[in-house]
Amino acid sequence: MKKYNYKFLLRTVYGRAYPRIFGTIRQPSWIFFEILLPVLSIIAFIYVLRGFNAKPEFESFAVIGGSMMAIWFNVVFGMALQLRWEKEGGNLEIYITSPTKLSWILLGMMFGGGLATSLYSISVFTISSYLFGTTFLWSNWYKAIIIFISCVVSLYAVGMSLSSLFLRFGRSFEYYLELANEPIHFLSGSYYPIFSVNIIFGLFCSIIPITLGIDGLRQVLVLSEYPTFIDWKLETLIMILYAVLALRFAKFTLAWMEESAREKGTLTLKWQ
Amino acid sequence: MNNAVHAESVTRKYFKKGKPDKIALDNVSLEIPKGSFYGLLGPNGAGKSTLIRIFSTLLLPSDGRVSVLGYDVKTQANDIRWKISLVAGGEMSGYGLLTVYEQLWMFAMFNGLSNKEAKESINSLIDVVGLNDSKDTKLSELSTGMRQKMNLVRGLMSNPEVLFLDEPTLGLDVEIARDVRSYLKIWMQEGQGNRTVLLTTHYMQEAEDLCDTISIIDEGKILHTGTSEYLKDKSNFDIKYIVKFSKDIDPNFSINNLRIKTIDSKTVEVLIGNSIENSSIFKQIKELENVISIALHKPNLEDTFLALTGKQLIEKI
Amino acid sequence: MAIKNRNFKKGIYSSFLIGWRIETNWGKPLSVLLVRTARPISSALILSFMYSITSQGTQKENLLWVLIGISTWGFVQNQVEFMYWAIVSEREWLRNIKNVIISPTPFIVYLTGRSSAGLPFGLFSFAVILTTSNLLLDLGIKLSNIYFHYLFLAIVLSFIILFFLGLLTAGITLSTPKYPIGVGEALVGVLYLISGSIVRPEILPEVLQKISLSLPLSHLINLYRYALSPSFRTYAYNWIDLLSTGLIFSIIGYLIYSFSFYRARANGKIDQQTMY
Numbered sequence: 001m002k003k004y005n006y007k008f009l010l011r012t013v014y015g016r017a018y019p020r021i022f023g024t025i026r027q028p029s030w031i032f033f034e035i036l037l038p039v040l041s042i043i044a045f046i047y048v049l050r051g052f053n054a055k056p057e058f059e060s061f062a063v064i065g066g067s068m069m070a071i072w073f074n075v076v077f078g079m080a081l082q083l084r085w086e087k088e089g090g091n092l093e094i095y096i097t098s099p100t101k102l103s104w105i106l107l108g109m110m111f112g113g114g115l116a117t118s119l120y121s122i123s124v125f126t127i128s129s130y131l132f133g134t135t136f137l138w139s140n141w142y143k144a145i146i147i148f149i150s151c152v153v154s155l156y157a158v159g160m161s162l163s164s165l166f167l168r169f170g171r172s173f174e175y176y177l178e179l180a181n182e183p184i185h186f187l188s189g190s191y192y193p194i195f196s197v198n199i200i201f202g203l204f205c206s207i208i209p210i211t212l213g214i215d216g217l218r219q220v221l222v223l224s225e226y227p228t229f230i231d232w233k234l235e236t237l238i239m240i241l242y243a244v245l246a247l248r249f250a251k252f253t254l255a256w257m258e259e260s261a262r263e264k265g266t267l268t269l270k271w272q
Numbered sequence: 273m274n275n276a277v278h279a280e281s282v283t284r285k286y287f288k289k290g291k292p293d294k295i296a297l298d299n300v301s302l303e304i305p306k307g308s309f310y311g312l313l314g315p316n317g318a319g320k321s322t323l324i325r326i327f328s329t330l331l332l333p334s335d336g337r338v339s340v341l342g343y344d345v346k347t348q349a350n351d352i353r354w355k356i357s358l359v360a361g362g363e364m365s366g367y368g369l370l371t372v373y374e375q376l377w378m379f380a381m382f383n384g385l386s387n388k389e390a391k392e393s394i395n396s397l398i399d400v401v402g403l404n405d406s407k408d409t410k411l412s413e414l415s416t417g418m419r420q421k422m423n424l425v426r427g428l429m430s431n432p433e434v435l436f437l438d439e440p441t442l443g444l445d446v447e448i449a450r451d452v453r454s455y456l457k458i459w460m461q462e463g464q465g466n467r468t469v470l471l472t473t474h475y476m477q478e479a480e481d482l483c484d485t486i487s488i489i490d491e492g493k494i495l496h497t498g499t500s501e502y503l504k505d506k507s508n509f510d511i512k513y514i515v516k517f518s519k520d521i522d523p524n525f526s527i528n529n530l531r532i533k534t535i536d537s538k539t540v541e542v543l544i545g546n547s548i549e550n551s552s553i554f555k556q557i558k559e560l561e562n563v564i565s566i567a568l569h570k571p572n573l574e575d576t577f578l579a580l581t582g583k584q585l586i587e588k589i
Numbered sequence: 590m591a592i593k594n595r596n597f598k599k600g601i602y603s604s605f606l607i608g609w610r611i612e613t614n615w616g617k618p619l620s621v622l623l624v625r626t627a628r629p630i631s632s633a634l635i636l637s638f639m640y641s642i643t644s645q646g647t648q649k650e651n652l653l654w655v656l657i658g659i660s661t662w663g664f665v666q667n668q669v670e671f672m673y674w675a676i677v678s679e680r681e682w683l684r685n686i687k688n689v690i691i692s693p694t695p696f697i698v699y700l701t702g703r704s705s706a707g708l709p710f711g712l713f714s715f716a717v718i719l720t721t722s723n724l725l726l727d728l729g730i731k732l733s734n735i736y737f738h739y740l741f742l743a744i745v746l747s748f749i750i751l752f753f754l755g756l757l758t759a760g761i762t763l764s765t766p767k768y769p770i771g772v773g774e775a776l777v778g779v780l781y782l783i784s785g786s787i788v789r790p791e792i793l794p795e796v797l798q799k800i801s802l803s804l805p806l807s808h809l810i811n812l813y814r815y816a817l818s819p820s821f822r823t824y825a826y827n828w829i830d831l832l833s834t835g836l837i838f839s840i841i842g843y844l845i846y847s848f849s850f851y852r853a854r855a856n857g858k859i860d861q862q863t864m865y
Binding site: 032044047050054055179183186190192193197 | 631651681
């Protein structure tokens, strides 16, 4: 019998990342959906800000927030709900009956999806800032990269742990996730500085990794008088901690949820 | 350990709002010897797929004990998954934008094969099943038959010790179904006793053609187990001659002490029991007037199923 | 003719039921309504916070203008989304699209019924956002000032215009692979910017201003504003703009749907499966 070693892990991760990466490339129209749409959303909010006579730094905030929200959306629908689509498509039972671990397959999705959405996010950021001539402190580019990568990894790790909940709760979970997803746009401070509302409110919203990522990027890239409460270094550490905890949680919950689904017979039950 | 699969008093219940809703399997016990091609024959809803899902570790039994190659399905599922494969009929798994080769390669990675092993295995198998020309075709462009061939390759490329086939020829045309069956026979022969197959089907031809041993299942219970010849004998189904005449038969028509059943005005069945010692009967029939054809009908599995369960194997609408 | 009429009525009714049941069978009705309303409420909250931080509460009419636009957006999202998702779900998950298309009920009738199931959600979203934002932010909308007849007409015209918008997205969806965001939401996203829902057309670049004025949605949302608040009744409402753009847009929507449907059939893409 073969072993669960690092080679097997890498093969699984690469195998599952492959369709994510190459499937996307084979459909060039992804450029429209994945990049131009978030750009349009940013444009809309910037014009709203202009309508409210907001200060120029708000446009920089909006560009950062809108670019990062593209990642959040992909995490929820590309990761958390992926197992539901795999079940409907008949792939889940093949994954379960193959010797590899489900968590490794999700890791592959995370890797492939993370790579793709990082590219989208950077593209959205570049196009939006060019269109509106927004200014950033480019001398802090290395800090921005550290914060960005930490945020992407932590979000995808959260996505992985959410996906295991689907196995147990089925279709209703998708809708509760959707219910939770919408307020994230609001609670992440994607288009306004979160700590300007209220510090307690900002701290509460900092439970969500993307809030920290957006705030951290604004701290290092935008010169602004608006207050922040948590230093970007601490925010980065918290996001890394999220990633570690979420991955551990995912490993545990995937095993537990799979067992529960095998018992209830929901692993192969479609449309539920 | 001579059994590939051992199931003892297996029950599977489904609940709805905490109350028992359905019993899919009711105290099922069976043993599948290593190296055998075992068939599970039954109508739709009999429990075949439920049983195969328990064996392939997708589902847990509510009660009872199940082991595959000596490993318990409840507690040692990961050990089992190294050694098995499941191929279901009508399977639409995979990703439409990937090619056949890419799709198979991806599943090979999940089975722990290296790139080199995957390449060798995939190339040899797709050559045998006739998918070479479609190697670079996207899944979304494949016909149903080609897709099922691809699924079969997926199931075989990891060289499993036990292969579970859940109605693998469902929805396939006659030619492709025949190709699939002939390849399975070759695959078994090449295994030299190290490969075991469990096939669920409701096609009697398929079960007779492929299986060493057949279990008949209905309403979650195993009714009978044996070779197809044994089951036919057990059913006490009569061997018969179907005799056609060129003219209408006399209503009082008879042949010595033979049992006759009238089918229509020009056709009768002459029932000769289980025995195939019938040369004298044949002579008697041949000497009758106006006989245009005499056909010997031995009971097939559908007849056997009907005799043993009182039901049709495939419901006629 | 009798059979066709029966198919039409049955088709509309049964597809409405299907749409409704698919959306509501996973939870209690209130949970379902909350989920469907969450997106526009979230957008309303974002805009309210942006407003309070940037303008310190000095531009209430601006906020009212934006919030009425947001509240009507629930109609757009729900109705268009129901139609687009009818195709995606039937094609990719339920694998039922072939059976629906070859049934005697025309596919367009099926889509009509499915998108109608979004109307109750749109109405609920509209009512919730307007009521809560009016109460919490003191926007000044009073029942005595509302032109209910205009409001009723606006809702009826919304259904018709959004039906054709939904048809347009449905047609394109038939020819394109499924994406997480999707064609319907893509188009809704573009319209969000240029239809005068949250962004005043006069702020946009000239080209986009012209496009905005040629969209029936822009005039429709202004009709809602006209009906709900005296602040937006400086001039009489211009029905000609709404009706003319609405008619042209409806014809274009129908033609695009018909062409896309034909093309999807010709290229064998009706039941393609493209999930990755």
